[in-house]
Amino acid sequence: MRGTAVTGRPMQHQKRWAAGIGAAGLIAGGLPLAVALSSQGHHSGLIIISGPLIGWAFIGTGMIASARRPGNRIGTLMIAVGFAYALSGLIASTQPWIYLLGLLVLPLPYAILFHILLAFPTGELGTRGERLLVWLSYLSAIVAHPVAVLFQDTARQGFPSNPLLVAAERAVVVAIYATRFAVA
Numbered sequence: 001m002r003g004t005a006v007t008g009r010p011m012q013h014q015k016r017w018a019a020g021i022g023a024a025g026l027i028a029g030g031l032p033l034a035v036a037l038s039s040q041g042h043h044s045g046l047i048i049i050s051g052p053l054i055g056w057a058f059i060g061t062g063m064i065a066s067a068r069r070p071g072n073r074i075g076t077l078m079i080a081v082g083f084a085y086a087l088s089g090l091i092a093s094t095q096p097w098i099y100l101l102g103l104l105v106l107p108l109p110y111a112i113l114f115h116i117l118l119a120f121p122t123g124e125l126g127t128r129g130e131r132l133l134v135w136l137s138y139l140s141a142i143v144a145h146p147v148a149v150l151f152q153d154t155a156r157q158g159f160p161s162n163p164l165l166v167a168a169e170r171a172v173v174v175a176i177y178a179t180r181f182a183v184a
Helices: 011-038 044-068 074-092 096-105 108-119 128-149 170-183
Strands: none
């Protein structure tokens, strides 16, 4: 089977995949860096230093892990953490919609990282309990957090205004976050 990888995909396809992921990773890490350099937003100094490095480190390490063990999901999950972490760095923006995108993505890398921790080293979740915990962490990051953001008056907290603000209800936000943390 010369010229093919373990997965049966032609090597040329894998090289294009790696080049595409690598290029997208450079852009994903560069976006929050550019935003942080061009604005004096929330945590911009921290984002300039750590945002791209952490995102690129996870993406690069995930690419290596995927190439070495294509059947193991850990590499793919690491790539996902890198992209999610890089995009969460958009909270450094002073532009409301860009800030909001970073804010919405903010808990996602931690949910994926939790998935990695439970699936390591095989890449598989071994028990029903592990699958439930991972499902709950994704539910918290992808559903509960965005719902809380609808009621979070970010401008009142000193951040860019929330263009999706339904109503400034601190009690609703506190209740949702308390439930998220109690469940997760």
